[in-house]
Amino acid sequence: MALSFFRKAPRFWERRGPTALLLWPLSWVYGLVLRIRKLIYDLGIGNHQASPVPIIIVGNIRVGGTGKTPIVIAIAQQLAQLGWRPGIISRGYGSRQISPTQVRSDSDPMQVGDEPVLIAKRTHDQFPIWVFPKRRQSIKALLKHSPDVNVIISDDGLQHSGLSRWPAREGGRDIELVVRDSRGEGNGFLLPAGPLRESADRGRDATLFTESAGSNKSGLLEEYFVGRRAFTLLGTLGIPYQLNNLANTQTLAQIAEQFLPNQISAVAALGNPKRFFNALQKQGIAGKWIPLPDHASYTPEFFNDIQGQCILITEKDAVKCSAITDQRIWVVPMNLNLPDNLVDWMQSILQRPDPNRYNL
Incomplete structure (x- = not known):
């Protein structure tokens, strides 16, 4: 599968060089398949039953992580504070x-x-969090187990046509959020010549920027975002805690003062590990950066081979390190607050009347 094969983004995705142009015919075929699938969906062929509760899709156009998961967490927590009862699904x-x-x-x-x-x-x-590639089945299981849930947040799923919007909604899902980081759309090509799962100008209710836009070498698509609904969500690094002793914490300033740069290493298995490293640098942390393919797993031997006195990892990496006892490892959390205007706008949509209530 292309999404699994390209766990680490190749460099040619960032500009329209010879390799990208050589692969472009395959991208054209991929785009044709997408257009046929959309036509089938638009014609109503197949069973596209709407969910009994509204769905918020937090996805991306570009292959690889753009910072969706912290946003899913923040949306769920914020909605819960407002009285909603969220459930979460993921592939x-x-x-x-x-x-x-x-x-x-x-x-x-x-x-x-x-x-x-x-x-x-x-x-x-x-x-309640449920996982399965077929998201409609996840929704059914989630609501059966937790019938009080009245809004579902999907971590990814923009390209999953089985997730249909309520009949009273306006085209697409209830809320479709496209997350975009500083890499933008790269060279603007679809897979495999470029990093895009689908055309970057596809409809969406809002774009969420997790970083300021970077230098998009292709110069493409920036005009698409002018005048459209968009929000900037810049996360901040929290206080690191020791992997094997959560109560043991120290600030990044303390780490920078305690260890020399040649004794510090930072490891990240993310879609865009550079974002983590840049955030550390802004907090005064200098050291060796070790980027890994997204979703990479860890072994004690991997960390044993790292020289130094302090190893910084993300919380996403930490969940895969429960069997590792290396005392040098510190976990750096990421905190994210949603702007009030984003929360108010989402609530205005979710509070629309349930169309099923009037189908008597």
């Missing part, structure tokens, strides 16, 4: 389940995916 990257499965904070990330386990840990099992 569960690498999940080995053959049926919808509920995820808890003590679930095995190798079985259900690292991001769902991260959500469960960060929210202390506050919300």
Whole structure:
């Protein structure tokens, strides 16, 4: 599968060089398949039954992580504070389940995916979380187990045509949020010549920027965002805690003062690990950066080979390190606050009348 093969974005995705142009015919075929699928959906062919509760899709156009999971967590927590009862569904990257499965904070990330386990840990099992590639089946299982849930947040799923919007909604899902980071759309090509799962000008209710836009070498698509609904969500790094002793904490300033740069290493298995490293640098942390492919797993031997006195990792990496006892490892949390205007806008949509209530 292309999304699995390109776990680490190739450099040619960022500009329209010879390799990208050579692969462009395959991208054209991929785009044709997408257009046929959309036509089938628009004609109403197949069973596209709407969910009994509204769905918020937090997804991306570009392959690889753009910062969706922290946003899912923040939306769920904010809606809960406002009286909503959210549930969360996810594909569960690498999940080995053959049926919808509920995820808890003590679930095995190798079985259900690292991001769902991260959500469960960060929210202390506050919300029901279910994983399965077929998201409609996940929704059915979630609502059967937790019938009080009245809004579902999908971690990814923009390209999952099985998620239909309520009949009273306006085209697409209830709320579709496209998350975009500083890499933008790269060279603007679809897979495999470029990083796009679908055309970057596809409809969406809002774009969420997790970083300021970077230098998009292709110069493409920037005009699309002018005058459209968009929000900037800039996360901040929290106070690091020791992997094997959560009560033991120290600030990034203390780490920078305690260890020399050549004794500090930072490891990140993210879609865009550079974002983590840049955030550390802004906090005065200098050291060796070790980027890994998204969703990479860890072994004690991997950390044993790292020289130095301090190793910094993300919370997403930490959920895969429960069997590792290296005292040098510190976990750096990411905190994210939603702007009030984004929350108010989402609430205005979710508070629309239930169309099923009037189908007598």
